[in-house]
Amino acid sequence: MNFSRDHKFILFLAICFCIYLQGILNLPVIDRDEARFATASKTMLLNEDYVDIKMVDEPRYKKPIGIYWFQSLANVIFGDHPYDKIWIYRLPSILGVFLAMICIFFVLKRTEKSTTAFLTVFFLIFSTLTISEIHQAKTDGLLFLFISICNLITYGVIKKKTIKNYEILIFWVGLAIGILIKGPIIIIFTFLPLTIFSILKKKNYIKLFWSIPTFMIFLIIVIPWFVLINIKSGGLFWHESVGNDLFNKVKSGQESHGFPPGYYTLLIFIFFWPGSLFLSNLIGDIKSNYKGIVEKKDYTFYLIINFVTPFIFFEIIPTKLPHYVYPAYLPLS
Numbered sequence: 001m002n003f004s005r006d007h008k009f010i011l012f013l014a015i016c017f018c019i020y021l022q023g024i025l026n027l028p029v030i031d032r033d034e035a036r037f038a039t040a041s042k043t044m045l046l047n048e049d050y051v052d053i054k055m056v057d058e059p060r061y062k063k064p065i066g067i068y069w070f071q072s073l074a075n076v077i078f079g080d081h082p083y084d085k086i087w088i089y090r091l092p093s094i095l096g097v098f099l100a101m102i103c104i105f106f107v108l109k110r111t112e113k114s115t116t117a118f119l120t121v122f123f124l125i126f127s128t129l130t131i132s133e134i135h136q137a138k139t140d141g142l143l144f145l146f147i148s149i150c151n152l153i154t155y156g157v158i159k160k161k162t163i164k165n166y167e168i169l170i171f172w173v174g175l176a177i178g179i180l181i182k183g184p185i186i187i188i189f190t191f192l193p194l195t196i197f198s199i200l201k202k203k204n205y206i207k208l209f210w211s212i213p214t215f216m217i218f219l220i221i222v223i224p225w226f227v228l229i230n231i232k233s234g235g236l237f238w239h240e241s242v243g244n245d246l247f248n249k250v251k252s253g254q255e256s257h258g259f260p261p262g263y264y265t266l267l268i269f270i271f272f273w274p275g276s277l278f279l280s281n282l283i284g285d286i287k288s289n290y291k292g293i294v295e296k297k298d299y300t301f302y303l304i305i306n307f308v309t310p311f312i313f314f315e316i317i318p319t320k321l322p323h324y325v326y327p328a329y330l331p332l333s
Helices: 001-025 032-047 065-077 092-109 114-125 128-134 138-162 165-182 187-190 191-201 212-233 235-252 263-270 275-297 297-316 322-332
Strands: none
Touching: 001 092, 001 114, 032 065, 065 092, 065 138, 065 165, 092 114, 092 128, 092 138, 114 138, 114 263, 114 322, 128 138, 128 263, 128 322, 138 187, 138 297, 138 322, 165 187, 165 212, 187 191, 187 297, 191 297, 212 235, 263 275, 263 297, 263 322, 275 297, 297 322
């Protein structure tokens, strides 16, 4: 291990953390969803009910329980009654993103040059979308951590063609927590690209991740709360989260967020800056070497699929918000 270079990286992240922390401490609530998440978490703390999700007396069944647990935990550690400091509710977002950056650097540097690992983090940590998500008490900064963990393990599998038992365990635990944070969205960034890659390469990579004991652990983490909320809400949770929220977003633009395909393609030049400066060169390199990439460079080919698959998926869906494609910025970086 190059302690000098690793220490420089940690110092770099620490400086970035201190800079962003100033915004978290000083910015007022900047998004209506941020206020809703914080209010629901505060209600959970005041009512001491860690199963149901309410904003004061109104049920809020758009997302699962995960983010509210993390925000409540942050307030238990750092807050005090009446739990009205918005910066504490933002801690899961900033910690999720920065823990993801640490994982990305130290995992990638095992198989890539240290410069490549550093630049991957550099493009991510300074992207406009990262800065936005870090400063908001919502799901996406924390979700990015668990999607990144799952995808980093997948990248290693594509390179080595094997996977260790502890990696399978981490993958399924990360998948379970991701589902508790934002439902099945994590599958779009993990299993869906892997399925498409397996079909195109005519090799079942998914079977490498299969393990009955770890799948049982996955079920033990995920199922209990969904059973409890179904009982407590009398089935209303499924009606609101799946019927009204998820399906309506797929069917039509919701809450004035409906945009045609091409929305993310245009905005990537803003939200992935400064990495977007290199997109034209990247596209040119892929076009000129595409056949060789498909036939001989499985790792590079998977990175392309890991970016393109969720990107196209969300381009097709009528409801669009910039952060929907945020986890796809990792393979792009």
